[in-house]
Amino acid sequence: MRVLLAAPFVGxxxxxxxSWQARVRKVFRDGGFERLVVLGAAGRTAFYADxxxxxxxxxxxxxxxxxxEDRRLxxxxxRPVAAEVIRxxxxxxxxxxxxxxxxxxxxxxxxxxxxxxxxxxxxAAHQAFIRxxxxxxxxxxxxxxxxxxxxxxxxxADNWPAEHWTELRELLARQGIRADFYPxxxxxxxxxxxxxxxxxxxxxxxxxxxxxxxxxxxxxxQPDGYRASPWQMTDRQRYQTLWNPLGTAVDFHGLVRQPGPxxxxxxxxRALARIGRRTGSRLAGLAFRCRWRTRGFIDRxxxxxxSFQHWPWAVQRFVRYSLV
Numbered sequence: 001m002r003v004l005l006a007a008p009f010v011g012x013x014x015x016x017x018x019s020w021q022a023r024v025r026k027v028f029r030d031g032g033f034e035r036l037v038v039l040g041a042a043g044r045t046a047f048y049a050d051x052x053x054x055x056x057x058x059x060x061x062x063x064x065x066x067x068x069e070d071r072r073l074x075x076x077x078x079r080p081v082a083a084e085v086i087r088x089x090x091x092x093x094x095x096x097x098x099x100x101x102x103x104x105x106x107x108x109x110x111x112x113x114x115x116x117x118x119x120x121x122x123x124a125a126h127q128a129f130i131r132x133x134x135x136x137x138x139x140x141x142x143x144x145x146x147x148x149x150x151x152x153x154x155x156x157a158d159n160w161p162a163e164h165w166t167e168l169r170e171l172l173a174r175q176g177i178r179a180d181f182y183p184x185x186x187x188x189x190x191x192x193x194x195x196x197x198x199x200x201x202x203x204x205x206x207x208x209x210x211x212x213x214x215x216x217x218x219x220x221x222q223p224d225g226y227r228a229s230p231w232q233m234t235d236r237q238r239y240q241t242l243w244n245p246l247g248t249a250v251d252f253h254g255l256v257r258q259p260g261p262x263x264x265x266x267x268x269x270r271a272l273a274r275i276g277r278r279t280g281s282r283l284a285g286l287a288f289r290c291r292w293r294t295r296g297f298i299d300r301x302x303x304x305x306x307s308f309q310h311w312p313w314a315v316q317r318f319v320r321y322s323l324v
Contacts, residue, residue, distance in 0.1 A: 003106040004033040006048075007094050008040055008058045009113050010086060011070040013205030017212060018243045019070060019120045020113060021047040022127035027111055029128055035106070039097055046186035050130055058093055071115045083115035122245040123300070129245045132213045134187060136195040142278040145172060145268060146192050148182040148201030148210065148217075160202045160258060167261040168200075172268060182206045197276040200268050203235055211239070211248040216275040216285075218267045223254030224321055234321060241295045241324055249275040249288040299324045 065072035072081040193213035203221035221235035
C-alpha cells in the first residue's frame with residue numbers, strides 16, 4: 001500500500017484551507033496513493049475526510065509562537081519562527097507515524113508544509129478543491145445566519161468585541177433572523193455553513209470555510225490600500241477572487257475602523273436580500289459569478305504572465321488591484 005503522510009500544519013486555519021488541504025488532496029490524487037495519514041490539530045478531520053483517511057491529532061501547544069500564515073510567529077522579538085526549528089520539533093512525531101506505516105508493509109511518502117509563508121495558487125494545476133457539505137438533520141426556516149467570530153491571539157486587540165456579537169445577535173433576532181455562533185469543530189461548522197443562508201464576520205478562517213461550503217458571506221477587513229502576504233493581495237481579493245476557488249458570493253466591506261453592531265445588522269439585512277442562499281436574488285448571484293469569472297480570467301491570462309512585470313507600474317497597479 002502506498003501511503004501519503006501529511007506532516008502537521010501549524011499555521012492559521014485560513015491558510016490550511018486555501019494553501020494546504022487542497023494541496024494535500026492534489027498530491028494524493030496525482031500520486032495514486034491508496035491511503036492518507038494526516039497529522040494535525042484537533043477538530044479538523046473533516047477537511048480531509050473525502051479521502052481514505054487516518055487522522056491523528058497532534059498536540060501543537062508546545063511549539064514556539066502563535067499560528068501565523070503557514071508557520072509560527074514568535075512574540076519577542078516578533079518575527080516568524082524558522083522553518084528548520086518547526087521541522088526539528090515535529091520530526092519525532094512524523095518519524096514515529098511513518099515507522100508505524102512501514103512496519104505494516106506500506107510505502108510512505110511524507111509531505112511537509114513549507115512553514116515559510118508559501119502560498120499555492122488556488123487553481124487546478126496546484127490544488128484540488130472540493131465543496132464541503134454536511135446537511136443538517138432538520139433544515140431550519142430562512143433566514144438563518146452564521147456569526148463567525150475572530151478569536152485569534154495574534155493582534156488580539158483588533159478582534160471585534162464580544163459584546164458587539166451579543167448585540168448583533170439581538171438586533172437580528174428582532175428582525176426575525178436566526179443567528180448561531182460558528183462552532184470550533186470542523187464537522188459542526190460545515191453543517192452550519194451548509195444549511196444557513198449567510199455567514200458574517202470580521203476577516204477570519206471560518207469565513208474562508210464558508211466560501212468552500214458555498215455559503216455567501218458578509219466580510220469586513222482592511223480596504224484595498226492595505227496589501228498583505230507574499231502575493232501582495234488585498235483583503236477584498238482574498239475573499240472575492242484569489243482565495244475564492246468556488247466563486248462563492250461575498251459582500252466585502254473595506255474599513256480602517258471597526259463597524260458597530262447596527263451597521264453590521266444592516267449589511268446582513270441587505271446581503272440576505274441580495275445574495276442569501278435561500279433568500280437572495282438569483283440575478284445578484286449571477287452578476288457576482290460573472291465578475292468573479294472575469295477577474296479570474298484577467299489574473300490568469302494577464303497578471304501571471306511574465307511579460308506583465310514589464311508593464312508601467314501605474315498600469316500594473318490598476319490591473320492588479322482594480323480589475324482583479
